[in-house]
Amino acid sequence: MNPEQTAVTIDVDDQRLAGTLLTPTSSLPGVLFVHGWGGSQETDLVRAREIAALGCVCLTFDLRGHAGTKSQFESVTREQNLHDLIAAYDALMRHPTVDRSSVAVVGSSYGAYLAALLTTARAVRWMALRVPALYRDDEWDVAKRQLDREVLAAYRRSAVSAKDNRALRACAQFGGEVLIVESEHDDLIPHETIISYRSSFRNAHSLTYRTIGGADHGLSEAKHQQAYTSLLIKWMTEMVLGSRGAGQSRAANTPAHVIS
Numbered sequence: 678m679n680p681e682q683t684a685v686t687i688d689v690d691d692q693r694l695a696g697t698l699l700t701p702t703s704s705l706p707g708v709l710f711v712h713g714w715g716g717s718q719e720t721d722l723v724r725a726r727e728i729a730a731l732g733c734v735c736l737t738f739d740l741r742g743h744a745g746t747k748s749q750f751e752s753v754t755r756e757q758n759l760h761d762l763i764a765a766y767d768a769l770m771r772h773p774t775v776d777r778s779s780v781a782v783v784g785s786s787y788g789a790y791l792a793a794l795l796t797t798a799r800a801v802r803w804m805a806l807r808v809p810a811l812y813r814d815d816e817w818d819v820a821k822r823q824l825d826r827e828v829l830a831a832y833r834r835s836a837v838s839a840k841d842n843r844a845l846r847a848c849a850q851f852g853g854e855v856l857i858v859e860s861e862h863d864d865l866i867p868h869e870t871i872i873s874y875r876s877s878f879r880n881a882h883s884l885t886y887r888t889i890g891g892a893d894h895g896l897s898e899a900k901h902q903q904a905y906t907s908l909l910i911k912w913m914t915e916m917v918l919g920s921r922g923a924g925q926s927r928a929a930n931t932p933a934h935v936i937s
Contacts (some may be wrong), residue, residue, distance in 0.1 A: 704776035711788030848877035860892035
């Protein structure tokens with residue numbers, strides 16, 4: 678975002694000096710968080726606050742079938758949750774200070790899968806995917822809870838190409854910046870799934886891949902939670918502040934915004 682430039686004069690003694698005042702624009706990057714299956718926005722709030730401190734408007738929310746709508750856990754479908762995510766994106770865009778050209782989506786597991794799909798419906802510049810889950814395209818309208826776990830596990834252990842999966846096709850079409858984070862001891866998302874995602878981002882402007890050593894799928898140990906937070910904050914700092922160039926100093930003095 679280029680700063681606004683205004684010519685000014687500076688009076689000193691009996692002289693008038695010419696000056697140029699550069700002020701930052703009012704728009705801020707927007708960051709949308711998507712929690713995993715069985716989780717809630719509570720898992721994202723700590724990281725959202727840290728990223729908001731960089732000078733971003735952050736939105737966390739609860740997918741349908743979770744938290745306050747837990748009664749729908751057994752019946753909610755992937756399509757309905759994608760609609761939830763699109764609605765959350767649109768809510769973030771209605772914030773008056775969000776820069777529509779600078780939007781990040783941060784997803785974990787099921788939320789990362791939905792984040793990839795979001796990019797086919799809405800403009801996203803940065804995408805951070807932690808242990809991204811993968812699902813077959815069939816049974817799209819079947820309740821997520823009713824999907825066969827053994828069939829799903831076998832699918833994730835196979836090599837899946839972008840042409841055969843809608844989420845991976847979305848990744849193949851994505852032209853922005855990408856972060857993929859894997860857990861070394863993940864019992865739900867095998868390394869083969871991570872490879873499928875990494876291989877699909879052939880048009881990404883940049884791709885950063887990291888593995889958290891010793892971590893399980895849910896980052897059950899505090900040290901692994903902190904490792905992921907540090908990775909995400911470092912990457913977001915490079916992406917968001919790097920895109921501003923000389924506007925970095927503005928971020929440090931911008932009030933934090935977290936919408937939940």
